[in-house]
Amino acid sequence: MIEFSAVHKRYPGGYEALRGVSFTVADAELLFITGHSGAGKSTLLKLIPVIERVNAGSVMVNGQNVSAMSSRAIPFLRRNIGQIFQDQKLLYDRSVFDNVILPLNVTGVHPKDGAKRARAALDKVGLLPREKSNPIALSGGEQQRLAIARAIVNRPSILIADEPTANLDAQYAGDIVDLFVDFNRVGVTVIIATHDEQVIARASAKTKTRSLRLTSGRLAEDARASASAGDTANTGAPAS
């Protein structure tokens, strides 16, 4: 479970990215964060693995107040959170396989186990035949799938993706969304920041989803959609 309580985030220079955001994400939810660019989507995601820290309020992840977490404890938090970055952050000096096994190597997993898990993750995203390639040789959609494989290789209970379909054509974007829906179905909490309405529509057609809309750092809308009924229940904006 993830719980934001009255979260404020101000960047050096005075820019206020988040102004009093509160919401709770239950386990195994599929949550979209939407809003225009600069609304605070990326900032909100970065607070969960403590890439940024809050200025006020708190962020709880599985019962831990991560906003007050010591720097020493943060690596262990991050191992349970799969992250897909807006700029992907792939390493182009090594193979696809070595990119995926990196999160396991830095935690001291046995190389044999690690290789098995890395191949399983690559297989899941359909990149196993390309394991020896350099990421630079992959298409945009394949690079995104590689980033996803790396994010799930640790079998995290929470998956965070920042604009995972940006710069992808509709076909690729659809594949990516389907992957996220699959992970969500096996119990992973998935949080995706996106401004692409089609992405949300595609996911909502397959499973229950929820969308939080940010406007200038405030929560503007909290909407739930259910695949079975195809209806959209708007629970409205919380008082802020």
Added chain:
Amino acid sequence: MMAWLRLHSMAFAATVTKLARTPFTSLLNILVIGVALALPAGAYTLLVNLQSVARGISADPELSIFLALDAKKDDVAAIEQRLKTEPLVERATFKSREAAFAELKASAALGDVLSALNQNPLPDAFVVRLKQNDADALDRLAQSAKTWPKVEHVQVDSAWVRRVAAALKVGQLSVLVLAALLSAALLAVTFNTIRLQVLTQRDEIEVSKLLGATDGTIRRPFYYYGALQGLLGGAAAAVMVWGAITVMNAGVADLARTYASDFSLHMLIGTDLASILAFAAALGWLGAWLSVSRHLREFEPQR
């Protein structure tokens, strides 16, 4: 525990790979460190050799007390008693005039001459060895022994001992200063090497941190790299000193032969060699630590 060991062995393997992937740069770095360490190590080696020479000549400071020829057994006993009560004296060996005469006779060169003498010209003597190598104490004891009854002459080599000790001290200090200066150079070389590595591996470091690598895991390969580079530099220094001494020994042998000696310079071995290697590795580690601590700070999340 297993994971921890595995992280260490992986870091070590990565370090060796890194060194091997840029053989030319690594070799140059090792060479620079080697030269920097070879100077103080070589000077130290020469100093150790000189010390052994000096020890061979002056041994530990001794005092010879020669008694008057008419000294009786009682006088000898009295002096022996005095020496025993002196706190500085470690051992006082009595050499009777008869024994000294017999010894001298037995030596080939003087044997015939002495046989011609019909009386023993040698006095009784004490050879006194002090507990500590202290020229002042030696002087003091000599001064007081001169005033004892039936003491004819006191011979002491304290001036020579003092000069050699002072010269060696100067040598030691110069080696220390040289070592300190060149250690700073070694630190700088390592600092810079690691800084460049941190810069070229920015992406990997950043991604590793985001994926849950602890600070220790990220720093470890750099520590290993610094220590290994230092160690190899130390080994290079040892090889250089060894080469230099081998070359010098040819000349030293000629020189020694003119003094009818088979003296030659010895290479550093055992603990000395091990401490130079350990020192080099430790300095490399320290340089890496300084560099990593300074350059990894920018990857911390901001509050």
